[in-house]
Amino acid sequence: MSKSTDKPRADRRLLQQIISGLAEGVVLLDPDGAVVWANETALAIHGAGNLAALGRTAQDYVAAHTLKYRNNHVLAPAQYPIMRVLAGESFTDVVVEVTRPADESFRRIHQVRGLVLTGASEEPEALVLVIQDATDRYGAEERFERAFSTNPAPAIICGLTDLRYLKVNQGFLDMTGHDREEVLGRSMYELDVLNEAARRDEAIRLLQQGRTIPQMEATLRLKDGGTKLVIVAGQPLEVCEDPCMLFTFMDLEPRRRAEDALRQTEERFSKAFMLAPVPMAVCNRGDFALMAVNEAFIAATGHEAPEVLAKTPADLHLWADAAVHRKLKDDLDATGSVRNAEVALRTRGGDVLDCLLSAETATINGQACVLVAIQDITDRKRGEEELVAAIDAVMQDASWFSRTVIEKLAQIRRPQDTLASTAALSELTPREYEVLGRMCQGENNEQIAAAMRVSPNTVRNHIAMLYSKIGVHRRSDAIVWARQRGVTGYEAPAKGRRHARPR
Incomplete structure (x- = not known):
């Protein structure tokens, strides 16, 4: 009997020596439930x-x-691997989460195998638990799972063995409109994430080889039958030790809508630009080189579009005054726009046009530009000059015009806004004031000289000083200036008063 009992113990010691240095944990039990080693x-x-x-x-x-199992289901005592092997059951790769009630900080993930060792009589002689600590591996998988699920970027994982989808995150479901059950288990042939890919053949080849698929545009089919433009990329990885491909996506629909809206805006601008009745041009911000001109510009200047594009106004001698370029550039640098600047424009035939030029800085196709609009006022200005000359001739003797007529003529002769910053009556000397009043009465220089008992030359000097102070250059403008301030004539001062009273 002693020999029969000593041999199993010797065999067990030998077994213990063999497995003591293993990287896996090994627990030996007797069939009676004792943990012996x-x-x-x-x-x-x-x-x-x-x-x-x-x-x-x-x-x-x-x-x-x-x-606990990985699904957080707590094991009953009979389901513990140690109790299962004690019941004579052999099993492989049971994954459980192990905690200790006496130590709340302890938590491990164990992958357990159960072995039943039998003797010659086929009766169990030793029971073995082989345990591998899978905490790090499953911890990494848990972290990946959390990151994958919560990542707002759409993503899906496909197994490379059967090309079926194993995992999908909420971002992909939101983007495509599919439910999770409609995606998981389906093959790439049913839900093709490489549909209409820019380099589809290359992507399929790399997928078959389990290699990285670079970014490329593709068109995803949605649940509602529509499509969505995306950028897709594939990255190989392992899930539960199985080779897989992680597909990630970037939704390009917002960009496509923005590009469509921009294209439509540019088309509308282009049509409005070409059909505008006034000459217009788009110039480079730096040197005003012409980038585009409309039909009205071609008609006004006599230049054809091919001969003006990429050339500056200086190359085409468009400015009759070379100083215009510098003035426009300074104004644009200061305020970003120019409004109704009077410029002289030279046509291809050498004619000079009087124009009003407006310009606005803009960014077109990512390039700093200037949008220029030109209004030809040559005929209007010529007509105004002829009208002003006629009014000047009439107003040389304005004594017989009523005040209302004088003011109406003055408004035609000189717009109101040009008189806004003139001097006050108080700045005039008594002599200048008297000259102004007598001019308003219609007296000429000789009549004024006789009334004031001075020489005509002295009167001319007074008039020159008067013009300088009130900012005018013509007799008619001086009369208008005075009428606007209530001066219609001159009344000699009564005794005891130093200055004449305006009337």
């Missing part, structure tokens, strides 16, 4: 310093540890 790895991955802390029996082990 555990290697250092088994103790360490249970957070136990000795066999007593691990549990002297299977029941002690169950009491000292709480086990």
Whole structure:
């Protein structure tokens, strides 16, 4: 009997020596439920310093540890791997989460195998638990799972063995309108994420080889039957040790809508630009080189579009006055726009046109530009000059016009806004004031000289000083200036008063 009992113990010691240095944890049990031995790895991955802390029996082990499956389902005592192997069951790769009620900080993920060792009589002689600490691996997978699920960027994972989808995040479901159940388990042939890809053949080849698929444009089919333009890329990875491909997407629909809106805006601008009745041009911001001109510009200047494009106004001698370029550039640098600047424009035939030029800085196709509009006022200005000459001739003797007529003529002769910044009556000397009043009465220089008892030359000097002070250059403008301030004539001062009273 002694020999029969000593041999199994010798065999067990030999077995213990063989497995003591293994990287996996090994726990040996007797068929009666006693835990007879555990290697250092088994103790360490249970957070136990000795066999007593691990549990002297299977029941002690169950009491000292709480086990859950990966779906958070708590195992009943009979489902513990140690109890299953004690019941004579062999099994492989049971993954459980192990915690210790006595230590809230302890948490491990164990991958367990159960072995039943039998003797010559086929009766169990030793029961073995082989335990691998999978905490790091499953922890990394948990972190990946959380990051994958919460990442707002659409993503989907396809197994490379059967090309079926294993995982999908909410971003992909939101983008395509599919439900999770409609995606998981489907193959790439049913839900083609490389549909109409720019380099589809290359992408399929790389997918078959399990290699990285670079970014490329593709068109995803949506649940509602529509499509969505995306950028798709593929990155190989392993999920549960199976080779997979992670597809990520960037939604290009907002960009496509913006590009469509921009294109429509540019088309509308182009049509309005070409059909505008006034000459218009788009110039480079730096040197005013012409980038585009409309039909009205061609008609006004006599230049054809091919001969003006990419040329500056200086190249075409468009400005009759070379100083115009510098003035326009300074104004645009200061305010970004020019409004109704009077310029002289030279045509291809050499004629000079009087024009009003307006300009506005703009960005077109990412380039700093200036949009220029020109109004030809040559005929209007010529007519105004003829009218002003006629009014000047009439107003040489304005004594017989009523005040209302004088003011109406003055408004035609000189717009109101040009008189806004003139001097006050108080700045005039008594002599200048008298000259102004007599001019308003219609007296000429000789009549004024006789009334004031001075020479005509003195009167001319007074008139020159008067013009300088009130900012005019013509007799008619001086009369208008005076009428606007209530001066219609001159009344000699009464005795005791120093200045004449305006009337």
